Amino acid sequence: MTALTRLFAALAAAAFVFAAAPAQAQGFTPQQRSEIESIIRDYFLKHPELIEELQALAQSEKLKKVISENRQALFHSPRQVTLGNPNGDVTMVEFFDYNCGFCKRALDDMVTLMKADPNLRVVLKEMPVLSQGSMDAAQVGVAVAMQDKTGKRYFDFHQKLLSGRGQVDKARAMAVAKEVGADMARLEKDISGPEVRAALQESFALAEALGFQGTPSYVIGNEAVVGAVGVKELQAKINMARCGKPAC
Incomplete structure (x- = not known):
């Protein structure tokens, strides 16, 4: 009791x-x-x-x-990147920063969960709070996503940038974008355009409303999770959203 x-x-x-x-x-x-x-x-x-x-x-x-x-903005924004099963029964939203060390660890958690759970839908939202380099990389990331609505190219970009060593900045983000096959001329134009700006503003507004101050932070079902809590904890939250119990 x-x-x-x-x-x-x-x-x-x-x-x-x-x-x-x-x-x-x-x-x-x-x-x-x-x-x-x-x-x-x-x-x-x-x-x-x-x-x-x-x-x-x-x-x-x-x-x-x-x-x-x-x-609507959290789970179904036209500006977001959706991975995993687009029709999945549970959605996990992750807010991240490319210079966040804990986000690098959380990347493995997300990949593991998607591989193990064919009904998991994952939404990624840029939250560049650590440095100007983070902001620059986020702008490149949003622009990459604009070129591929399937999310496959963006996910390739996302994994390569997060799994690399050292600080991330615009130069590094642009190099990775080129490596994954982005249209660089269009990218240069888009990174300072209104759509990229709107996408980042939307993410920041959501993070502020939720009280998120650091990354990674998640929304799973009706719950918020802050920090790189690991696969076990995330899976328990996914299960709670799915069947109301830590283990379905």
């Missing part, structure tokens, strides 16, 4: 006792209200962990509301 459940049980018991009193016919008396407040106060003092549980519950409900209000 969780602390929250125990609190509800204590309050219910108190309310039942007071409800049986004759004064209840006209509502709780000031003394009864004072006693109920005392029960709540004493319970919080004895169970401080409840405060964290309530805060987590409030944050979870807030995130569910944000996800619901931004569902």
